[in-house]
Amino acid sequence: MVIASLLTISCSLSTEAELASRTLSLPDLTLVNAEYVLKDEESEPIAIQAAEISIFEKSDTAVITDISFSQYDETGTVTLSGRSDEAEANTKSWDALLRGNVQVTDYRNDVVITADELTWLHKQQLINAPADQLVTIVYTNDKRIEGYGLDGDLKNSTFTFDRITEGVLLP
Numbered sequence: 001m002v003i004a005s006l007l008t009i010s011c012s013l014s015t016e017a018e019l020a021s022r023t024l025s026l027p028d029l030t031l032v033n034a035e036y037v038l039k040d041e042e043s044e045p046i047a048i049q050a051a052e053i054s055i056f057e058k059s060d061t062a063v064i065t066d067i068s069f070s071q072y073d074e075t076g077t078v079t080l081s082g083r084s085d086e087a088e089a090n091t092k093s094w095d096a097l098l099r100g101n102v103q104v105t106d107y108r109n110d111v112v113i114t115a116d117e118l119t120w121l122h123k124q125q126l127i128n129a130p131a132d133q134l135v136t137i138v139y140t141n142d143k144r145i146e147g148y149g150l151d152g153d154l155k156n157s158t159f160t161f162d163r164i165t166e167g168v169l170l171p
């Protein structure tokens with residue numbers, strides 16, 4: 001009886017605010033060892049493979065771990081691929097923040113981009129990295145640029161660095 005009364009005293013009911021707060025931090029859906037294809041009428045499909053995808057409907061957010069992805073054109077040819085340790089994506093716009101061992105390969109422009117963190121703006125096909133992040137761009141013809149703070153346009157294959165630390169661009 002004494003043990004039961006101690007258990008009753010040590011337990012308390014959560015307030016509605018605490019419960020709502022905890023509920024918002026729980027995903028609405030979690031997929032483990034998942035393959036997921038994103039497709040709309042405006043964009044080429046993107047196939048995603050991930051160790052885990054947690055979807056939060058109220059915030060239109062997906063938290064993804066151990067991610068790899070490929071984008072295909074209308075003929076089924078891979079035009080873009082990549083990977084990162086984790087990502088946080090907007091489930092409406094498909095914009096994403098990729099973190100940890102990020103690599104993006106643009107097959108149309110023969111470019112491989114590596115960084116520790118990249119922001120991806122899906123519709124605009126833009127990527128950027130903060131000014132304190134080192135980014136390396138390697139072209140298939142062994143041209144290489146390394147620098148900090150990247151603004152990149154994958155549609156036009158144009159890249160701007162805040163500061164270049166190393167690079168070789170010869171014809």
